[in-house]
Amino acid sequence: MVDAFPGNKYDITVKELFADSEEELVGFFASLRAEIIRHLNIEFPRVEIKRSDLILECRTEFGPAAVHLEFQSTNDSDIPFRMLRYATELQQKYRLPVYQILVYFGEREMAMADGLEYSFGPQNHLDYRYRAVDLGSISREEIKKTNNYTLYALLPLADRTRRKQHPEAFLRECVLDILQASVTTEEKRKTLLRAEIFAGLYLEEKIIEQIFREVETMLNIEESAGYQRIFKKGVEKGIQQGMEKGIEKGMEKGRQETLRESVLKLLHKKFKKVPRPYVDKIKSLDEYALGLILDNIFEINTLADLEDYLP
Template structure:
């Protein structure tokens, strides 16, 4: 369960958003799914009443993929702060190190205290730590903590009763035990909650579309098809502006993937010529790189003379 939401403070925020679900089969970002309801998303998970002012960018080292999901510069009654929401679909034992890295880089760049929330929405229970600590000698200590939320441990009713209908799309990811036991019945309850919500037709269409995308992370395709098809036909969901926006985004992603595949083939071809034989683990890693990282390898191909040099880009 989430901690009590009493004592929330009014803030203004400046936001950064990047891909929230790197590597998942939908290739859809939180920015696209919640483009019109970021404030509700922040309010529920961070217990902060927020006003979005504008989007910003944050710089990372050139060979590192930008993985942070939602970064906010906030003004609160306690003073300014940076709020960072990180979305995770799988358990990652290295997440505390990544969160600490973000915290220190944010504080270094903005000179603000950093408030972080890890939001996990995977199929299995969350096993990730919520911080790091050690003590070595009399003067070397680390005691670092962030808030970790397992969406699957939150009851469906908690989101239903929150009053944030914009978050109903997340319902299929809640109540892990209940959704595993009841499956079709649980997903049908999620869909019916959206259908009967105090929303107009366009809002229901968008919420159902988002819910279907999230459902794909934890439900089998036949179950999703069975539950969603009838209601989508009834609401004519394909006429939704949100559907068209995400469909168009998917087309753009498809074009990007085409460029990425061409880059990947060029990188592998050049490296094979240079090294004659590349160990399989290196090939697998190169195949997982994004367009930016592949471009860096091509740009610096003449400086990459050993496999150790190559490792700096992987």
């Protein structure tokens, strides 16, 4: 199952978010090398609510299997019974070994059993287990060490203690991790969208909106036709003005002007209005100083912060 997010705020599922990345999820959460053959689709007649589980037929290092990932955003004491029903339904229909993983990404610590066990008399026994993963107990660094940028969308749900103590700062760190990933702008956008949805589990909407609006502004500036025009214009202007001193110096001037335009645009987006004295100081900065501001734009939350980068 993939729970609806709190208050049905998002009519979306983890299954849908990672529709093109199931192998990455299986590899990370199941610690299992698996090649997906197809999606499995079964009805659960004895389950009260129809769920949208991620159920896959896979080739694994141990042979064929039905791999079932169950995503849970709240603690549910009945989860072992539901997991067992799923396992028996899958086994009955497909006659495959069933490998199950419960992935919990709630705000509180996980408080759910990882199986069922009882013994009654000499012949009646049940010893049923599945893999249970508390995403909040996994560190950001563990996810980053996978070098699988698809999984970076899960960063806002990691490090429960850190994100509870400093939620806004933690989310900014996650966003920077995604922005610095060695992937295309389009892939960054996709990952950021997923991360934004997950952040909605524990952060206020206004904080999420502010952080991701800044991110989108940066991405738009980098790839927009307007940015390219500014860059081209700046380079051409720099070349023309620096012709007497050489093309190399002109190119440097063009880059500097482009950086200055980008810094001012981001700061105006962030603070709505930048006082004239700050604008004048920014216009006097060299390429290195302007680059520092761009690199640290998410750490600059007040004009006082900005002063650390100004003469």
